[in-house]
Amino acid sequence: MPWDFEFTKEQEDLRMVIREFAEKHIAPRIIEFEEKRMIPNEIIEGLAKLDVFGVVLPEKYGGLGLDPITAGVILEEIVRADLTFSLAVAYLVHTSWGYIASKYGSEKFNEEIITKAAKGRLWIGIATTEPQAGSDVAGIKSEARKEGSYYILNGEKAYISGIREAREQFPDGGGHLTLVYTDKTKKHRGMTFFYVPMRSPGITYRLEKEFGRKGWSFGSFAMENVKIPEEYRIGEEGRGFYIAMEGFDHARAYIALANAVGTKRALEIAAEYIKQRTAFGQPIAKFEGVQFQLAQHWAEAEAAYNLAYKALWALKKEMEGKINRFEVTKICATAKYFAVTTAKKALDDAMRWMGAYAYTEENPVALALKAVKSYDWAEGALEIMLLIIAREVLGREFIR
Amino acid sequence: MMSLNIIVLVKSVPDPKTPPTLKVDGSLDLKNVKIVVNPIDKYAVEAALQLKERYGGKIIGLSLGDHDNIDIFREIIAMGVDSFIYIKDPDYQRFDTLQKSYVLSRAIKKIEKDLGRVDIVLCGVESSDTNMGVLASQIGEWLEIPSISYVDKILEIKNGSIIVKKIIEDGFITLRSRMPVVLSIADTGYEPRIPSLRDTIMARRREIPIWKTSDLSLEFRETVLKTVRFKQIESKRLGKIFRDEDVDKMIDRFFEELKRDGVSLLR
Numbered sequence: 001m002p003w004d005f006e007f008t009k010e011q012e013d014l015r016m017v018i019r020e021f022a023e024k025h026i027a028p029r030i031i032e033f034e035e036k037r038m039i040p041n042e043i044i045e046g047l048a049k050l051d052v053f054g055v056v057l058p059e060k061y062g063g064l065g066l067d068p069i070t071a072g073v074i075l076e077e078i079v080r081a082d083l084t085f086s087l088a089v090a091y092l093v094h095t096s097w098g099y100i101a102s103k104y105g106s107e108k109f110n111e112e113i114i115t116k117a118a119k120g121r122l123w124i125g126i127a128t129t130e131p132q133a134g135s136d137v138a139g140i141k142s143e144a145r146k147e148g149s150y151y152i153l154n155g156e157k158a159y160i161s162g163i164r165e166a167r168e169q170f171p172d173g174g175g176h177l178t179l180v181y182t183d184k185t186k187k188h189r190g191m192t193f194f195y196v197p198m199r200s201p202g203i204t205y206r207l208e209k210e211f212g213r214k215g216w217s218f219g220s221f222a223m224e225n226v227k228i229p230e231e232y233r234i235g236e237e238g239r240g241f242y243i244a245m246e247g248f249d250h251a252r253a254y255i256a257l258a259n260a261v262g263t264k265r266a267l268e269i270a271a272e273y274i275k276q277r278t279a280f281g282q283p284i285a286k287f288e289g290v291q292f293q294l295a296q297h298w299a300e301a302e303a304a305y306n307l308a309y310k311a312l313w314a315l316k317k318e319m320e321g322k323i324n325r326f327e328v329t330k331i332c333a334t335a336k337y338f339a340v341t342t343a344k345k346a347l348d349d350a351m352r353w354m355g356a357y358a359y360t361e362e363n364p365v366a367l368a369l370k371a372v373k374s375y376d377w378a379e380g381a382l383e384i385m386l387l388i389i390a391r392e393v394l395g396r397e398f399i400r
Numbered sequence: 401m402m403s404l405n406i407i408v409l410v411k412s413v414p415d416p417k418t419p420p421t422l423k424v425d426g427s428l429d430l431k432n433v434k435i436v437v438n439p440i441d442k443y444a445v446e447a448a449l450q451l452k453e454r455y456g457g458k459i460i461g462l463s464l465g466d467h468d469n470i471d472i473f474r475e476i477i478a479m480g481v482d483s484f485i486y487i488k489d490p491d492y493q494r495f496d497t498l499q500k501s502y503v504l505s506r507a508i509k510k511i512e513k514d515l516g517r518v519d520i521v522l523c524g525v526e527s528s529d530t531n532m533g534v535l536a537s538q539i540g541e542w543l544e545i546p547s548i549s550y551v552d553k554i555l556e557i558k559n560g561s562i563i564v565k566k567i568i569e570d571g572f573i574t575l576r577s578r579m580p581v582v583l584s585i586a587d588t589g590y591e592p593r594i595p596s597l598r599d600t601i602m603a604r605r606r607e608i609p610i611w612k613t614s615d616l617s618l619e620f621r622e623t624v625l626k627t628v629r630f631k632q633i634e635s636k637r638l639g640k641i642f643r644d645e646d647v648d649k650m651i652d653r654f655f656e657e658l659k660r661d662g663v664s665l666l667r
Contacts, residue, residue: 009471013600016475021594051597064598074597 005306011073018074021050022081031362033086033215043087044169048120052078052091056099061110062118063102068250068315071095072257072308079261083364085371086215088258089161090123096250097177098124101195104235104243112231113195116172123166123174126251126379127157127196127221128244134159135381137241138187142180142223144194151194151233153180153202153226159377163205164217166198173199178223179244182237191240195232202226212370246325249332251379253311256335259343259372260304266365267298270350277355290353297346304339311335330392337385340375347372402557404457405515406448407508409523409535410476410484411438412465416528426629435469437476440524442592444585447554448522449480449593455557457519458482460511464503466492470608478595478603485511489613496625497532504535505542506616520562521582525550536584547582548575553589565589569664 007015025046033039047053055071057063075095079088094117101124102114116122133139142155157178166174175197183190198205203226207219235243271294274284284290314331317323347369351358358366376382391399414420414433423429448459461476461484473484487507489495495503512518521543526533533549540547550567555574557563563576567586595603640657642650658665 010601010604013471013474013478013604014597017478017594017597017600024594049596050594055597064601 007069007073011070014070015073015077017050018052018077019080021046022077026078026081026087030082030084030086030215030364030367033082033084034361034367037214037217038164038169039086039090039215041169044090044120047087047091051118051120053094053098053120053123054118056095057102057114057118058110061102061114063114064118067319068253068312069309072254072312075254075257076261079258080265082215083262083265083368083371084215085213085258085262085368085374088262088371089213089216090165092251092254092258093126093161094124096254097126097247099250100243100247101177101234104193104239105195106231106233108231109195109234113175117174121170121172123162123170124195125160125162125166125174125176126244126247127160127176127178129159130156131158131220134377135384137179137191137244140179140181140191142178143184144180144182144192144228146182146230149230151182151228151230153178153194153196153223153228155180156220156222158220159208159218160221161216161218161378163198163219163221164207167203167205173197175200176221177234177244177247179240182240186238188241189238191244192237193234193240193243194228195234196223196226196228197232200226200228210374212367212373245329248380249311249328250315252332252336252385253308253315255375255379256304256311256332256339257308259336259339259375260301260308262368262372263297263301263339263343263346264305266347266350266368267294267301269364270294270353273357274353284353293349293353297342297349300338300342301346304335304342307331307335307338326392329388333380333385333388336375336380337382337389340372340382343372343375344369402455402457404451404455404519404557405517406451406457406459407511407518407521408441408445408448408459408461408476408481409504409521409539410441410445410461410463410473411524411527411529412436412463412467412469412472413438413527413529422630422632426631428630435467435472437472438524438527438529440526440528440585440587442476442479442524443587443590444522444524444583445476445479445481446590446592447551447583447585448520450590451520451554451557452480458515460485460515462504462507462511463487464489464492464500464507466490470610471604473608474600474603474606475595477606477608478599479593480595480599484606484608485611486608487611487613487616491613494623496623497530497534498538498624499620501535501538502542502620503613503616503618505539506618507611508539508543510611510616517580519579519581521580523582523584525584525586533584536582540582543580543582545580545582546577547584548577549584551583551585551589554583 054063055066059065098117117124130140144151144153175195178194178196181190182192202224205221207217210218277284311332314328318328350365412435415436420428420430420433459481461481464487523535536547536549552565552567555563561576561578566573566575644650
């Protein structure tokens with residue numbers, strides 16, 4: 001296969017735009033994200049003004065219509081500046097699920113919602129997990145029944161990102177692509193996806209005090225007879241599960257990249273530290289025990305980085321109709337699994353080289369490790385990634 | 401509403417983050433140097449954009465150089481200038497500052513033929529490579545119009561004159577000038593905008609006309625300034641520590657020492 005590791009000039013130009021903004025406005029404030037448990041409005045507004053929330057959304061609805069690789073270049077710069085991953089979550093969730101919402105949403109939905117999403121006036125999230133059903137998606141209990149041209153939704157979603165932001169922070173609010181049953185008897189084939197605005201009457205919510213990446217809210221919401229117009233149904237009835245799986249592929253590819261880039265950045269920071277800090281009369285960086293660990297983690301992060309771009313490339317090819325769904329799912333699961341598992345090991349070791357200084361709330365490597373931990377589960381548990389890879393390698397008949 | 405014709409001069413310089421090294425013969429090794437837009441010139445671009453937003457008009461970016469990397473000017477287009485012209489001359493490296501300002505002023509004259517009177521010419525206070533800081537006054541002389549250097553902020557345009565806040569040795573001074581005028585803008589009063597992704601993409605599709613100096617009917621004179629040699633300046637940290645009980649006293653001593661070393665300070 002012909003292979004080119006170069007980004008286009010346009011991609012490099014866009015990278016520099018985000019880098020300039022990120023260095024000036026994001027990097028100096030990440031501790032504030034953690035302490036205040038929110039991203040300041042000026043940063044959201046600044047990114048919106050730069051078109052960051054419309055990168056992959058269709059030009060017809062005010063987006064830039066760019067491909068996932070270009071979206072990845074932008075993500076890289078966001079992560080490099082914010083190792084808490086709060087902004088990475090804000091960006092990659094909206095980018096992945098905004099794209100899916102636009103692809104399967106009705107014309108009216110696109111005109112009403114995606115146009116605002118592209119301008120960063122509204123944020124789009126994802127809600128599949130429930131208190132008793134995470135990886136076991138078929139175990140969800142939320143349901144919708146049709147009444148005229150509306151659906152009435154009931155149920156509860158748990159461990160959801162961005163509820164507060166979609167209710168309060170974005171000027172036109174926002175909502176979550178919410179997976180519910182429209183026909184429980186059909187199991188996976190009875191699930192349907194809806195865009196549920198978080199400001200809808202009948203929504204109540206509760207926020208958790210999360211372990212890391214505290215700048216982007218994380219919590220649960222309950223739906224009590226929430227009335228959703230049928231134009232907000234994303235895709236056909238009964239297609240929700242499959243559309244969700246497609247969206248997860250997008251999110252996993254971006255997550256893989258965020259983890260790889262975050263790891264590389266954290267290793268750079270740790271490397272600078274161990275070059276300065278001395279122990280037993282020499283810089284810590286001169287100890288081969290540390291050097292070998294650093295080199296090994298760097299090699300893995302570099303491999304994870306390239307695998308992440310392969311996943312984004314696969315998503316691009318799928319948009320062009322040149323690759324099949326299962327292949328995409330396999331590559332994205334592989335990329336996420338590898339990036340997250342290697343990131344955790346690297347960040348853990350990097351913290352050890354930095355000594356007790358690493359064990360502070362302001363240490364960027366520690367912040368990254370806390371953030372990366374969330375990807376043990378977010379957008380598909382690591383064990384699910386392994387099941388997907390095994391299924392694609394061995395064949396479906398070997399999976400129970 | 402008035403409508404201003406504004407020209408912003410933009411220089412290409414070696415990236416100040418990775419400056420060129422010296423060759424054995426003492427000349428600059430420019431081979432692996434990354435060329436970028438002179439950082440302070442972006443403040444002049446921002447000043448131009450704010451003038452246009454307030455008073456209406458047209459902004460033309462203008463640059464002189466010898467390289468082929470015109471893509472670096474796309475950032476300036478993305479920021480919002482209406483058009484950009486690059487004058488390319490293979491002899492550029494041999495020009496002294498007076499010749500450069502002469503070429504630019506002739507180009508401004510040529511632009512005036514199409515555009516009508518140019519009201520304001522803006523540039524950054526100095527370039528990060530040669531740090532001469534003389535362009536504005538030289539352009540003013542060539543065009544026989546007033547010039548003001550080290551402008552912090554343009555305050556107002558009224559009845560054909562312009563009011564600016566200029567940086568002077570120990571503070572600021574407000575000056576009024578008739579127009580047309582040449583102003584060099586400092587990096588103090590403005591914050592250059594970051595272009596959006598969309599404008600960055602659109603800028604890539606825009607054409608940047610390239611002029612030759614031979615199109616400008618120039619009468620070159622001898623260079624006045626000659627580069628004798630380049631020398632690497634070594635900077636050292638003094639690492640001076642002031643130890644005193646009283647903080648105010650320490651601060652006073654700190655400023656006294658700076659003054660003694662010839663550092664002038666803004667109040």
